[in-house]
Amino acid sequence: xxxxxxxxxxxxxxxxxxxxxxxxxxxxxxxxxxxxxxxxxxxxxxxxxxxxxxxxxxxxxxxxxxxxxxxxxxxxxxxxxxxxxxxxxxxxxxxxxxxxxxxxxxxxxxxxxxxxxxxxxxxxxxxxxxxxxxxxxxxxxxxxxxxxxxxxxxxxxxxxxxxxxxxxxxxxxxxxxxxxxxxxxxxxxxxxxxxxxxxxxxxxxxxxx
Amino acid sequence: xxxxxxxxxxxxxxxxxxxxxxxxxxxxxxxxxxxxxxxxxxxxxxxxxxxxxxxxxxxxxxxxxxxxxxxxxxxxxxxxxxxxxxxxxxxxxxxxxxxxxxxxxxxxxxxxxxxxxxxxxxxxxxxxxxxxxxxxxxxxxxxxxxxxxxxxxxxxxxxxxxxxxxxxxxxxxxxxxxxxxxxxxxxxxxxxxxxxxxxxxxxxxxxxxxxxxxxxxxx
Numbered sequence: 001x002x003x004x005x006x007x008x009x010x011x012x013x014x015x016x017x018x019x020x021x022x023x024x025x026x027x028x029x030x031x032x033x034x035x036x037x038x039x040x041x042x043x044x045x046x047x048x049x050x051x052x053x054x055x056x057x058x059x060x061x062x063x064x065x066x067x068x069x070x071x072x073x074x075x076x077x078x079x080x081x082x083x084x085x086x087x088x089x090x091x092x093x094x095x096x097x098x099x100x101x102x103x104x105x106x107x108x109x110x111x112x113x114x115x116x117x118x119x120x121x122x123x124x125x126x127x128x129x130x131x132x133x134x135x136x137x138x139x140x141x142x143x144x145x146x147x148x149x150x151x152x153x154x155x156x157x158x159x160x161x162x163x164x165x166x167x168x169x170x171x172x173x174x175x176x177x178x179x180x181x182x183x184x185x186x187x188x189x190x191x192x193x194x195x196x197x198x199x200x201x202x203x204x205x206x207x208x209x
Numbered sequence: 210x211x212x213x214x215x216x217x218x219x220x221x222x223x224x225x226x227x228x229x230x231x232x233x234x235x236x237x238x239x240x241x242x243x244x245x246x247x248x249x250x251x252x253x254x255x256x257x258x259x260x261x262x263x264x265x266x267x268x269x270x271x272x273x274x275x276x277x278x279x280x281x282x283x284x285x286x287x288x289x290x291x292x293x294x295x296x297x298x299x300x301x302x303x304x305x306x307x308x309x310x311x312x313x314x315x316x317x318x319x320x321x322x323x324x325x326x327x328x329x330x331x332x333x334x335x336x337x338x339x340x341x342x343x344x345x346x347x348x349x350x351x352x353x354x355x356x357x358x359x360x361x362x363x364x365x366x367x368x369x370x371x372x373x374x375x376x377x378x379x380x381x382x383x384x385x386x387x388x389x390x391x392x393x394x395x396x397x398x399x400x401x402x403x404x405x406x407x408x409x410x411x412x413x414x415x416x417x418x419x420x421x422x423x424x425x426x427x428x
Contacts, residue, residue, distance in 0.1 A: 012228065013220075015403075016346075016402050018214045019213065020214050039346075072368055081368065081371055083370070087367045091363075091366055091367045091370070092379060097379050100362075103391065139241065150360075157360030161365055161368065163304050165365075168369065168375065196226075
């Protein structure tokens with residue numbers, strides 16, 4: 001039953017059904033899935049660090065216009081009003097919906113920004129081989145936050161709102177919406193390009209020495 | 210029998226997926242330094258608690274209005290279902306369907322799905338274990354999408370703000386709805402899908418022992 005520690009590197013355990021499988025050899029760009037429950041085991045990606053660096057930096061820069069510039073506006077009978085993402089939160093705070101304001105802030109600003117920052121820092125550090133213990137904390141938090149970013153849901157919310165408003169009054173679209181769409185694309189690409197398996201292996205090697 | 214990591218005394222780190230030999234109930238991963246155990250501790254009780262909390266929030270979320278719409282100073286409050294009814298009246302079927310699915314069907318389906326999963330983690334069932342795994346995957350995937358209604362109300366309240374002419378304000382129901390979504394997400398997070406496969410593995414054993422008992426009785 002007791003196996004030497006070295007052989008543990010040649011097996012992989014499925015996180016969904018707990019099956020023990022021998023580690024398949026795959027090429028960059030391929031995926032390995034569990035034969036029992038078809039969950040993703042791991043995958044190897046092409047140029048993971050360079051791509052993540054570029055995409056996460058672009059995302060971080062886009063954050064400012066996406067939050068601060070007005071997204072959509074309405075005008076009717078001579079009055080005009082437009083709102084940015086931050087305005088949504090401020091208005092909720094002003095009308096005493098503190099919990100809702102906190103939820104919106106957390107899922108559309110706080111978590112995505114930490115998520116992108118963590119991805120950028122990890123990509124830079126691994127690419128230039130400056131791996132330290134603090135990187136572990138960053139990558140762990142990256143994993144925890146992965147399922148809690150809701151930029152895509154907020155975008156669908158904007159689309160639904162546009163659909164609702166078009167009926168009521170004249171609609172204007174601001175620069176904020178454009179930046180937000182680009183930000184959404186960047187943050188999605190980060191999870192596509194960042195190779196978890198690669199980063200953990202690199203970190204393990206670097207921290208062992 | 211299929212090889213199972215728990216039976217072999219192995220554990221898989223939930224964060225970095227390193228396979229480690231489990232020396233204690235809970236131990237630290239040598240690679241990412243996160244402490245973990247073979248199965249999430251008290252997984253079912255945590256899932257049950259969060260699901261009950263979500264179920265409690267579901268009631269006020271549907272009874273209280275989500276937003277108040279003022280036209281020429283006249284307030285008009287609408288709950289989730291009333292809002293959908295208005296869309297159908299105006300013939301805007303695509304939006305009505307999106308909102309009906311996102312804010313009524315999905316939250317309810319998630320809570321029912323979580324109860325089904327918790328039931329099956331205890332005993333084996335007609336559903337194959339692969340289908341149960343897919344059900345968990347769906348519940349997990351749908352989690353953030355239910356937040357749609359909260360975001361729509363937040364955007365509408367900020368954008369439609371033309372003073373006396375027409376304005377929209379958030380209403381009580383939105384707080385309960387937001388909390389409900391967060392609670393179902395926490396419930397899905399604390400559920401350990403591997404318990405489903407554990408229950409499946411235990412089933413043939415109990416059947417065997419029962420048939421042995423029956424044989425013994427018949428003798």
